[in-house]
Amino acid sequence: MTVSSATRATVVATPRGRRRRSSFTAYSWSSLLYVAPALLFFGVFVIYPICISVQTSFYEYDGLTVATPVGAANYVAVFTDPALREALLHSLVLLFFYAVLPVVIGLGLAGLLSRIRIYGLTFFRAVLFIPQVLSSVVVAVAWRGILASDGPLNSVMQAVGLGSFATSWLGDFDTALPAVGGIGTWVQYGLCMVLFLGGIVGIDRSLYEAARLDGAGAIREFRAITLPALRPQISIALILCITFALRNFDIIWNTTRGGPGTSTAVPSVYIYQDAFQNRALGQASAMAVVLTLLILVIVGIVQFALRERSDVPRAARRSGGVR
CATH class of the missing domain: 1.20.5 (Single alpha-helices involved in coiled-coils or other helix-helix interfaces)
Known part of the structure; x- marks a missing residue:
């Protein structure tokens, strides 16, 4: 067989x-x-x-007595509380200072530092990155002194004839939120710059040489070659900055504690107050869950918007800057 x-x-x-x-x-x-x-x-x-x-988050609990089930009451309170809605609005405003501005500044600095050739350039890069490695508490305390009514910033403004604009930057209802946002911009731009510099290093230099032969200037090179190749780095920078902005607590708590009034209050401040001051752990947990979901949604939208597309130049793909 x-x-x-x-x-x-x-x-x-x-x-x-x-x-x-x-x-x-x-x-x-x-x-x-x-x-x-x-x-x-x-x-x-x-x-x-x-x-x-x-x-x-589904219980009424003070951390000491027996927890009482309340169903979705804590989540209903989160979405119906006007103070929490205002805090979420403040967080969205801070996204501009903590995410958009650092990315724009980081792109500008990365593009500039990648083109110039001067002695001590590595030192300047390290100096620009220092804010990112400092403790947030140290940063908050330092800027609280700088932005005080009798601080160095107002002294410099008075010395140059701008004393009429001097104010208590962290104590004024109109300037407190932008002032806290400016601190976040100062902290985050160094991280974005380093990420973009790392991406620029991976771009094939021959692309820039070919662009110069075609008569392209620095701005055209940046728009046509650098930006498409930095799409992954921009996505990572935005994700990190958005996460930092929405969960930010230590800078705000150590500068304004959510004040004056509630002009700089963000969800993380209310989470801290409910959990450790008001002993409302169920309410604090519900706010934390909602904040986490909000971060995931916004990060997902950013990731989807900046995903690799077919319009990225093939030459930039071959350069290794886009993966």
């Missing part, structure tokens, strides 16, 4: 396939051992607290 070639191939291939799959599975399980400590840490200190927060 003869066996067909297809049957022989199946008989021969099956043990090899089984050995390959079994060895691959064993390799995968052994690889997990290397990341198990990180996964354990992430699960205990990130996933588990998130689950507890979601559970607590």
Whole structure:
């Protein structure tokens, strides 16, 4: 009795396939051992607290007595409280200062520093990045002194004849929110600049040489070559800056504590007050869940808007700047 070639191939291939799959599975399980400590840490200190927060958001709980189920009452209060709606509006305003302005300034500085050749350029790059590595508390305390009514900023303005514009920047209802936003811009632009400089390094220099041969100037080169190639870096910078803006607490708390009045109050301030001052952990947890979902939605929109598209020049793709 003869066996067909297809049957022989199946008989021969099956043990090899089984050995390959079994060895691959064993390799995968052994690889997990290397990341198990990180996964354990992430699960205990990130996933588990998130689950507890979601559970607590459906209860009225002060942290001491027995929790009382209230259903979705905490979430209803979050969406119907005028103070919280105002705080969300403040967060959206801060997005301009914490995300849009740093990206624009970072793009300008990256484009400038990538073109000029001067002695000590690395030192200047490090100086511009310093705000990003400083503690937020240190930054807040320093700027609180700079922006005080008798601080250096007002002294300089009076010295140059602009004393009529001097004010208590963090104590005025009209200037407090932009002043806090300016601090965030100062902190975040260094991160954006470094990300964009790293992306510019990966762009093929021959693209710029070809553009110059065609008569393109610096602005045209930036728009036609640099910006399309920096799409991934811009996306990452916006995601990091937006997350920082919406969850920002320490800068605002250490400069204005949400004041004057509620002119600089953001959701994170109310979360802190409800959780640690008013002992309303259920309400605080509901606000934290809503804030987390808001961050995920906005980040998802940004990621979708800046995803890699077919209109990116093929030359920029080959350069390695776009992946």
